[in-house]
Amino acid sequence: MKIDRAEVIVTSPDRNFVTLKLTTDDGLTGLGDATLNGRELAVVSYLADHVVPLLIGRDAHAIEDTWQFLYRSAYWRRGPVTMAAIAAVDVALWDIKAKAAGMPLYQLLGGASRTGLLAYGHASGKDVPELFDSVRSHLEQGYKAIRIQTGVPGLRAIYGVASNVTVAGNEGKRYDHEPAQRAPLPVEEDWDTRAYLTHLPGVFEAVRSEFGPDIPLLHDGHHRMTPIQAARLGKALEPYDLFWLEDCTPAENQDALRLVRQHTTTPLAIGEVFNTVWDYQTLITEQLIDYVRSAVTHTGGISALRKILDFAAQYQIKSGMHGPTDISPVGMAAAMHLGLAIHNFGIQEYMKHGALTDSVFQQSFTWSDGLLHPGDKPGIGVELDTDEAGKYPYQTAYLPYNRLADGTVHDW
Numbered sequence: 001m002k003i004d005r006a007e008v009i010v011t012s013p014d015r016n017f018v019t020l021k022l023t024t025d026d027g028l029t030g031l032g033d034a035t036l037n038g039r040e041l042a043v044v045s046y047l048a049d050h051v052v053p054l055l056i057g058r059d060a061h062a063i064e065d066t067w068q069f070l071y072r073s074a075y076w077r078r079g080p081v082t083m084a085a086i087a088a089v090d091v092a093l094w095d096i097k098a099k100a101a102g103m104p105l106y107q108l109l110g111g112a113s114r115t116g117l118l119a120y121g122h123a124s125g126k127d128v129p130e131l132f133d134s135v136r137s138h139l140e141q142g143y144k145a146i147r148i149q150t151g152v153p154g155l156r157a158i159y160g161v162a163s164n165v166t167v168a169g170n171e172g173k174r175y176d177h178e179p180a181q182r183a184p185l186p187v188e189e190d191w192d193t194r195a196y197l198t199h200l201p202g203v204f205e206a207v208r209s210e211f212g213p214d215i216p217l218l219h220d221g222h223h224r225m226t227p228i229q230a231a232r233l234g235k236a237l238e239p240y241d242l243f244w245l246e247d248c249t250p251a252e253n254q255d256a257l258r259l260v261r262q263h264t265t266t267p268l269a270i271g272e273v274f275n276t277v278w279d280y281q282t283l284i285t286e287q288l289i290d291y292v293r294s295a296v297t298h299t300g301g302i303s304a305l306r307k308i309l310d311f312a313a314q315y316q317i318k319s320g321m322h323g324p325t326d327i328s329p330v331g332m333a334a335a336m337h338l339g340l341a342i343h344n345f346g347i348q349e350y351m352k353h354g355a356l357t358d359s360v361f362q363q364s365f366t367w368s369d370g371l372l373h374p375g376d377k378p379g380i381g382v383e384l385d386t387d388e389a390g391k392y393p394y395q396t397a398y399l400p401y402n403r404l405a406d407g408t409v410h411d412w
Ligand code: GCO
Pocket: 037, 178, 179, 220, 222, 272, 322, 323, 324, 326, 349, 399
């Protein structure tokens, strides 16, 4: 079975997505997600100009060999653009192999290790009453774990709070899809770490007293703290028993996590911006984190993320795969198959896609009683309607960034 065609499809129903579609000479098709939020067209070029010509005529079953060929023959290793492109090829080939076998992909990965995947949603509010409404709405939708993000007094707009649209024409509109906004330039937000550190423990105190001790609560620090600030926050949040504190520091400095770890027992999750196992080497071998946040889409696909998670398993570190709406339904499906199969599954992030996205991508996963399941169709269980996709051309969209009160650009 040879790869006969490879198409790179860009569509922007609720937001931009990049999808690789491979077709074999037997007529089987496979999809892979290559969406890199805010830098989508760089991956389109990497795939269309440099990878697609190498794929035609290759054995569609040779997944590991194709992965190693794309990774090693390029000479220029790692990086989000390269690894998203390789991920798309890898997932599309797994989709094809599972369709050829007549099985849902998780069966080829070893079979189900559980009945479904615990998933968390994003509750947010500019203040505590608005946050409570959002938590209630997530509980009504069946979520059994919830991420908590709030506005900070004195700051206009910050990461993770859904109601902060500032783009002309959409001001004040609730925007739940993810932080990238369609506009020719990035939105500027503001930031003050001291105000945030003072405010956040009180928010968790309020949430715990309103909703009780049982529900797993998560929080994303979005790379904004220094190690000592992160240590202080982790310690301050201990009474509220977090499931995890995410991206407490910009973790490309893995050593910094030693200091954080030494001071707090709040579990730590890191890795949504990482793209290979080397980004995790110290974090895993020294047990400096509890959850690996990588998405299949940004880490070289199922083949590579499985290896990272098997490595992490030896150190009692679990998965917490990235699942905002900038991971396409194809990337989400791949994550669900992997999460169902591995032993060290922890939790899956699950922000629902919008209705237009669901009209482009036909999906077969289920969501019931707070658990996701990828479904039992052969392959990954997602098909792309190319006519629908064609109705929504690419739109320029950027992630926001932030500045401190004196104008300094801060980590976003
Ligand atoms: C998360 C992430 C996202 C990212 C976004 C960037 O935890 O879901 O932090 O909200 O900001 O995916 O592309």
